[in-house]
Amino acid sequence: xxxxxxxxxxxxxxxxxxxxxxxxxxxxxxxxxxxxxxxxxxxxxxxxxxxxxxxxxxxxxxxxxxxxxxxxxxxxxxxxxxxxxxxxxxxxxxxxxxxxxxxxxxxxxxxxxxxxxxxxxxxxxxxxxxxxxxxxxxxxxxxxxxx
Numbered sequence: 688x689x690x691x692x693x694x695x696x697x698x699x700x701x702x703x704x705x706x707x708x709x710x711x712x713x714x715x716x717x718x719x720x721x722x723x724x725x726x727x728x729x730x731x732x733x734x735x736x737x738x739x740x741x742x743x744x745x746x747x748x749x750x751x752x753x754x755x756x757x758x759x760x761x762x763x764x765x766x767x768x769x770x771x772x773x774x775x776x777x778x779x780x781x782x783x784x785x786x787x788x789x790x791x792x793x794x795x796x797x798x799x800x801x802x803x804x805x806x807x808x809x810x811x812x813x814x815x816x817x818x819x820x821x822x823x824x825x826x827x828x829x830x831x832x833x834x
Contacts, residue, residue, distance in 0.1 A: 723753060725753055746768070786824075
């Protein structure tokens with residue numbers, strides 16, 4: 688699972704959030720494939736940019752992502768919710784929060800920047816490898832696909 692690293696440029700200034708593997712590696716093989724966010728969509732809040740919740744909320748967000756240097760796109764779906772909404776919708780005393788992104792308040796530009804940064808940090812030698820990394824954020828449409 689990627690960890691969030693916050694760095695600040697020398698001399699202060701705004702910090703940047705980076706998602707990274709705990710293992711630093713170099714790559715001398717075939718060209719790397721990198722993910723790029725194409726767009727965000729929500730069947731629960733359309734258009735997502737205009738969503739304006741007045742209290743705790745939970746909505747399905749579909750991150751449509753493809754290779755940065757090529758055609759194609761696939762869906763990685765997650766619940767975007769406030770902790771209060773999540774707590775009030777728990778059916779059991781113990782639950783797994785997989786494919787949930789928690790926010791204190793809704794802010795579309797921050798959400799978009801967060802997903803774009805996450806995608807930019809996901810690379811591999813094949814799209815399948817990249818998609819498996821992206822599936823830590825949201826459920827990949829082919830996650831349980833058996834050929």
